[in-house]
Structure formats: structure tokens, C-alpha cells
Amino acid sequence: MSNNRDNDRSKVFSRRAALLGGAQLALLSTLVGRMYYLQVVESSKYAMLADENRISIRLLPPPRGRIVDRNGVPMAVNQLNYRVLVISEQTSSLEATLKALSEIVPLSDNDRARIQRDVRRRRSFVPVTVRENLTWEDVSRIEVNAPDLPGVMIDVGQSRHYPLESLGAHILGYVAAVSEQDLTGDPLLELPGFRIGKAGVERIYDLGLRGKGGTSQVEVNAVGRVIRELSRDDGEPGAELPLTIDLDLQEYTAQRLGEESASVVVMDIHTGEVLVMVSTPSFDPNAFNRGLRADEWKDLVGNARAPLTNKSIAGQYPPGSTFKMIVAMAGLEAGVISPEQRVFCPGHMSLGTARFHCWKKGGHGAVDMMAGLKHSCDVYFYEVARRVGIDRVADMAKRFGMGEVTGIDLPGERSGIVPSRKWKQTTLGQPWHPGETLVNGIGQGFLLTTPLQLALMTARIANGGIAVVPHVARDRLSADGHMKPRPAPDFPPLQVPKAAIAMARRGMNAVTNEPGGTAFNARIKDEAIRMSGKTGTAQVRRITARERETGVKKNDELPWKERDHALFVAYAPEDAPRYAISVVVEHGGGGSAVAAPIARDVLTEVQRREQARAKLAEKAGSTRG
Template structure:
């Protein structure tokens, strides 16, 4: 059937309209392409010419400023300082780096040994990875390299930030330090952040710096630069700064930490101060210490060897890594286990003739002639060993171990520090699993006085003391705020120990300090509003033979240092309204009452007073010695210069 003329006219008009529409679309596409080409060829010609010219636009990452670390009072304890360095990229040097290094050695000192190290590193690393040739250059050296840059292919002088620790050794163990990223560091990370590949990047190696790395690192920035055919940077096209890491405020009091470090002096020792209500650690100090700035800058072999060979182990953090037999500071644990088990009460008495016999062996009290008849309170104030030997046989090691764990011993506390030790609160199952042996009665007697298999760190002893003082399950914490946001203080649950039994332990600790026959009376605080409760401890590091006992036990001061007893002391104050708990361990220091107690008392007084301990807080015959000791100290003051945010 043929179309009518009218239908043919209509079809023609529709085809015409469609043709016009198609032509219009084609015209629009052509116009858009023309405009885009004009934009590329005219308006952005220079940019695209550079892009096409041998891939001459490069994106370089910018190292973010590391977050600052403050103490609880806002004092900077880990900051950043300006650092001038020079790097070399093998690819940009044309693959031959030794001639460039030789030319650079005319401007800055590069020893033959350093030259060999650098050549080896270039051989191992990717050709596109910049290698730091030297850092912490003087302005004169940095300027000289910049002026001669055209003759040093692949060399880039750079200005950046480097970590600095204003308090040096005071906080070395808790803060740790940063350092360049090593191959070993990268091997531990499954998908490393590209910023870790930058030669000037510093990574937290140990301690708080390492554990808080994700908060402190920040986010990298970037800049677009034009380079010529030789790879030399010609100009910067754009720059986007990175995001600085978070500012972290610790619970540490830098002034108290400084005092504790100086009070311990050259002893191989550790001190921990905890807030009894919040769990805040105000001081966690290991002595002797080291300067972490040396590790940031690259410690020399002689300096490192001296630290490694030192018999007081300055690199070890004795506060959390060191575990020691707690000695008589453990007696509160045994006493509370006996009270809770119902095998004794506060008035229960045992007779101490100076020893007890069990399993065919004689176990001696520290006092050769014995203490006579003692009850629960005087067993602590006199530190009678026989009382605890007898008690251990009645209560059993499993109950003692359970009480130790309730008080924070034998468990790893979650702190952002390196290698926090778990310690040992041994029981029957532990010995069978660890040594494949059955528990013996002698093991219980040794454990009851904090010897044998029992091990605790100074941190754990401070937690134990805080829990006894507060009656709550206090847990330690080191982070107070992140970027100004306060971290919540946990609502610590009530300790699962009868409050009446805790009062017996506190009374015994009070009499240790304040009764006429207390073992630490000389280290008491005489101000009643700061009345202190405490417990001495002395732990043996050698066996005393029967023959030695028969002829007389050799005193500590007549023994080589490494064979002397450890001195320990734990305390809290004020007695009626506890605020702070303190533990002190002095390795091979001798007696806890003579060595550790005075140190702990003075540190506790500094915390209570908020500054130097007032002389009227100690017994009158000790005031001249305290004043002389304080005059010899070089104490940190809050007026010291502070580093500002980068």
C-alpha cells in the first residue's frame, strides 16, 4: 500500500527534524572538543607541555610534624626542632652516586667509613628512594650545599623537623624514642604507609612513642614540583601541608619525675607514684637513665657500648620490665588471703622463736632470736617471717595466689610502654605447667614472704598498694588527654576483699611507720595530716648456707654489689584519706628500711607538697641532711623554656 502525499510530507518533516537534532548534537560535541583543545593548547599549554616533557612533574610527599607530648601540667616533654639535612636519590643522580658523594665531601665532612655505609645502602635500596647523607647540618653547611646544588645531581638539601626530648634522661624509659625507619621496621608492617619510605621520617621505636605511633604520626602532605631532564627540581607548582600528629597529654608530672630521678641518684633503682583515686601514674622512673636524644641523632658506637656494658643496665626499664622477689612487701597478700579464708582473724597469734621447721627443713626469720608471740598487725609492723610461714601452711598457695591476682600481681597491666612484664603469682597448677613438678610445702613458705617463685614489678607493687589503700580495683593509666579531649577516668569497681580485712592490713602498714618498734619508723612523716603507711621488703638474691648461719651471716656491705639483697618499700598517704601510692625498688641496695624507705618517703612528700618536701615533715635529726641533699640537686622548674607547636 503506497503512502498518500500528506503522509509523505509528514515523514519528510520528521526526518528533517531528526537530521537537524543529530546535526546539532554533532555540532555540540565538536564545539566541546574544540573548546577543550583550545583550553589545553592555549590556556593550560604550559602545564601540559611540562607534563609531556619527559614526565617532568613529580609528586613529593611532605613529612607531617610529629605530635607533641605534654606532661599533666602542659609542659612539653617530647617536641620538635628544626633540622637541616641533605638527601640523594640514585635515579636522579644518573645511577652513579659515588662521584656525587665525592664532590659533596668537599662541602661537608664524610668519612671513609660513612662513605662505605652510604654506598652499601644505595646498593640495597630502590633507585627512587632518597637516602639521608647527613643531617643536623649547620646553616653554613646547608647554605653551601644549596648554592652548589647544580653541580650535585640528585642531591636535595632539605629543612625539616626532628624529635627532641627537653628533659633528656628524666623520662627516657617511659617515653622511649624515635628513629629512622629500618628494613626491620618495614618487615613488621603488612601494608606500610608510603610516608614511612621517606628518608627524614622518624618512627616510634620503643616506649610511649612506639605504642602511641598511630596518634603521633600525623598525615603526610604533598607538593608538585617541576624537574628538568636531569631530574633536578626547577620549581614548586603546588603545596599541600600535612596534618600534624595529635598532641598527647600524659598523666606524668615532669617535676616529680625529675625529683625522683635525682633522689635515686646513681642507684640501680625504680620508683612509681600512682594517684590512688584515678590510677594516674605521676612518676614511673628507672635509674640510671640515658639521653634519648642520642638515639634520635644516631648514637655513636662508644656511647652505645658504654650503655650496654654498664652493670646497672641503664637501657632497661626497671619499672615495668624488671621483676623482683617482692620480699616482705608481699606479706599483706598472705595476710589478706588468710583473713579471707577464715583460717585467722586480726587477733590470731603465732609464736616466733626465730625459725620454723617444715618438710625436714628449717626456715629462718630475719630476726635470729625471733619475735615471740605476734598477731596480725604486729606481724606486719615487725615483719615477722615465722608468722607467715605458719599462716601459709594453713591457707595454702592457691588462695595466696588468688589474692595476689586480686591485688594486681601476676598480671600484665595495659599501658602504652614497651615489654610490660606479667610477673609471677605462682600456684600449684603454675609449677606443674612450668616445671613439671608438684608444689612443695617449702614453696609455700618461701612464697608467703615474697621469695621463691614470686616475682613482681615496681608498677605491680604500686598497683597493689593503691588497691589496699583505696579498697577499689585501681588500674594504672598514662594517657590523660588526646588533642585536648580528656580521657575518661574509669569507675573502678570495689575490690573483692572484705573491707574489714583491708583495715587490718592498713593498720599494720601504719604501725610499720608510726609505732615505736615499726621497721621503718625512721622514715616516717611527722606531719599528722600527711601520716604515711608503708611496708619494707628485703629480697635475697643468694642462698645463705647453714655453715654461714653458724658462723654469722655476711652483711650486705661486705658482699660484692651484685650479691647484695634488693631493697624494697611500698607506701601510701595520707593514711585516713589516701591520695598517692608509691613503690621503690633498689637493686642490690641492702635493707628496705635503710635504703628504699627514705627514698620513697621523700618522693611521696614531693607529691603531697607539690614541690620540695618541707623540712618539718621529717624527723628533726634528718632535716639537715635533707636540706643538704636538696641544695645539691639541679631541679627542673616549670619556668624552663617550652617548645611550641610546630
């Protein structure tokens, strides 16, 4: 009985145990199925997810290209920027470490608050910047005290540095932090602390100077700590940018200008290379990289002499008598006057009821074109302008590069104004007044030019009417963001009669090299490097009839802002021209007394240096041969 029951129970057990075992096997099979699904069917998907997990791509900012002058002298370089960082997980106490550190580099309460905040926001192994731009002295003091400063490390980054400070600042421009509207999608721009060019060639050639960012693929763990580097693409360092500027000349010119608020531009009349472009006063571009204090910014912006403005391309001045070559050439081209034809100058000219004065009170007497230019007789050019008409003068001025931007590779260039009937009608909505033609004939009135345009005009006269275009960088930026050598210059002719240009040059020669010329006293005496030029004195205030009676005030008697601008344009050497110069001294007084001597000194320096260099090259060539 008991045995039977046991047997029944045993049978039930056996059957049910088999079912239980089967069920367990079946469940294990689902595990196998699941394993197959995950590890075989979906394997590639999960492999990708695993890589996404562990691989993190970091951007490596490329070093910014240097900017050098035409002789390779560095003008903008990258300086090592020492930063002190703290890694909170390596400190025993962040508070204590910062306290110890503050005995070496002073830390304000603000700094501390920022550091504490950064530390809280980031993971404990991420370094937090304590201070940037440490001096070498600070760095060595921290290194010496390293044992007492756990978790403190020194990091070296690169920051832009302009070793010449204010010299050439207007050409170089500066770099500064990226702003919202600068973002183009280039991830480099989103790197903290990245700087881009904001002015000057730093801005124009930013893409080339910037280079291409590299990437570093690193393996990170679940909390983001870098375990190792998997691969690295160093990217492309920014290209070095050679300028056409000659730094020695730039420095000489800046010193020569001294305290004046002025502009000097020297350019090669054949290639368009700008050798000198000085605008005074200047500023220190390093300040922009570092970040300007509010008071520094206020000083720069509020200064009446506009240190931030590159006067050479953005200063607009009436050209005064330097415009007279244009009027003369317009007259010759139109055939309204011949070089020999004389105009009588009694010291003034009447048109309708208005009376227009010559700068020389007693008048010049009978004046031909040579004498007109040589003595800068205003009445002669009133007459020529009257005969030619404003539109033909404007047309000639435009051919010589006025009234529109020259296209130089610098940002912020202004176009100046070359007035014409149409211009006045469209911009002022008024008809042209015949008297305005006369005023325009001596480079006053609505007419405005930049110093660069004046130098360009002179260059185009000196090279015999070739439409040279100025530039400051030896290389150009290709469409794909690389720097390429500039192609050999190939400029079209201006379509101006050769005889007219030759006449203008003869007149300019007389100004500087013939006794009685307005700049004869400022001539270059060395025959080989003589210059031809033209003075200009641009009036910035209206001289009333009453003042004329009582005697025109001398510049010395006037406040600075009301004094005349002193201008001078020239080219040299006279017989085989190579360089063109324009000098504009804001409120400097007379062109012959103030501007011409500056031009003389600078052009002398330019040519002397060239001679010396040629001799040196000859010597080197002969010793080699």
C-alpha cells in the same frame, strides 16, 4: 601532428593530474580521520596520560606531635635539623665546591665518595645531602661564604629531640629509622629519613604522634624538574601527647636515687595516673635518633645495671615482705586466722625436717596480725601461709594485680610470677612442696613482681579495693589513629572483704607511724601528709645453714650482685589516701634503711607540691572572684 600529440599528452596529463590530486586529497583525509580518532575518540585517554606525565605527587611528612608532662613541660620536641645540600648543576665544579665546603664543615673521604655517588645517580638538579645536623655556627659560616659556594644550599628539616636527655627516657622511648618489618603500607614510612617510635610512649602512641602525611601535587617536566605546585594537602600534624608524669617530681626522684640501680613508681590510687616512673640508670634517647655508634651500643647493652631496661615495668623482683599484706588478707578472707589471734615466733619454724628462719634471730614472741605486719615477723606469715595454702594466696595476689601485666600503656611490660600448684605443675612439671608455701608467704621463692605491680597492689589496698589500672598518657589512641581524651575512670571493685583491706592498711600504718615499726625511722612527721607503708628486703642468694651458724654476712661484706634488694611500698596521706609508691633498689640492702627513706622523701615532695599548687589555685581563684 605535433599539435595532436600535444593534445593527447595534454588529455592524459589532465586525467592523471586529477587522479593525482584526488589521491593527495584522499591521503589528507586519512590525516583528518587520524586526527579525529586521536583528538576526539581517544581524547580522554590521552588527556589522562598527559596528566600522568606532568603531575607528580609528593608526600609531605607531618611534624611529629610533641610529648609534654602533666603540666605542659615539653619532654619530646622537634628540633630544626640544618642540612647542607649541594646541587651539582649549579656548581662550576663539584670537586672545587666540596673542597671549599670542607674548609667549613669537615668532610671525610667516605663522605666525599658518598656525595659523588649520589650526584652521579641522580639528575643534576636534585639536591644531594652533604652533611646533616649542622650547628648554628656552621650554618652561619656557610651562609656568609655563600658567594664562594655556588650550588650549596642550607635546608631545614625536623628531627626529634629530647631536651631532658636521660630524664624520663624509659617512658618516652625513642624514635629511629623505619626497618623492613615496620612497613605497614603507609607511604610515609617509605620516605627517606622518616622516623617512627621504637620504644616507650613514642612506640605505643606512634600513630597519633605521627599524624597524617600531606601531599603536594607538582607539575614536573620531562626530566622530572618541578615546575610549579598545583595543589597541596598539608595533612594532619601529629597530635600532642600529654603524659600523667610530673616532670619536677620525676627529676627530684631521679636525683634522689642518684647512682643506685633502682625503680620508683608513684601513681594516683583513684585514677591510675602514673606521676613518677624512674628507672635508673637511664640513657639518652637522642642517641638513638642520631644513630648509635657500635661502642655506645655495647656499653648500653653490656652494663650490668641495664640502663636500657625500664626496671619499673620490666624488672622482676621477689617482693619480699611487701607481699605480707596479700598473705594477711588471704588469711582473713579464708577465715583461717583472725586479726587478734596470736602466733608464737621463736625465731624459726619447722616443717618436716626443714627449718624456716625469721629475720629476727631471737624471734618476736607472741605476735598478732598488727604486730606481724608492724615488725614484719616472718614466722607469723609462714604460719598464715601454711594455713591458707598457696592457691588462695595466689588468688589474692592476682586480684591485686600480680602475675599478669597491669596493662599500662608502655611496651615491654613483664608479668612477674605468682606461683600456684597448677603453675608449678604446668611450667616446671613438678608437684608443689609445702615448704614453698611458707617461703612464698614472706614474698620469696618463685614469686616475682615488677615495681609497677607493687605500686598497683599498694594503690588497690589504699583505695579500698578498686581495680585501678595504671597509665602514663592522659589521652588514649582511638581505633582510627587519633588521640582522644581518656574517659573518666570507672574501675570495678576487687571483691575483697573490706575488713581485710582495712586490716592491711592498719598494719601498714603501724609499720611507719608506730614506734617499733620497721619503717618508723623513715616516717613522714608532718601529720597532714603521713604515709603508711611496708618494708621488704628480698634475698637474692641462699643462706646456708653453715653461714647461719657462723653469722649471716652483712650486705656490706657481699659483692653488689649478691646483696639484697631493698623494697618499700607506701601510700599517703594516711587518712585520705591519694598516692601509692613503690621503691625497689637493686642490691640496695635493707628495705627500711635504704628504700623507705627514698619513699618518704618522694612522697613528701609529691604532697608538698600538691599543697603549693592548691594554694596557688586558691589564690588565683580568690583574686579572680
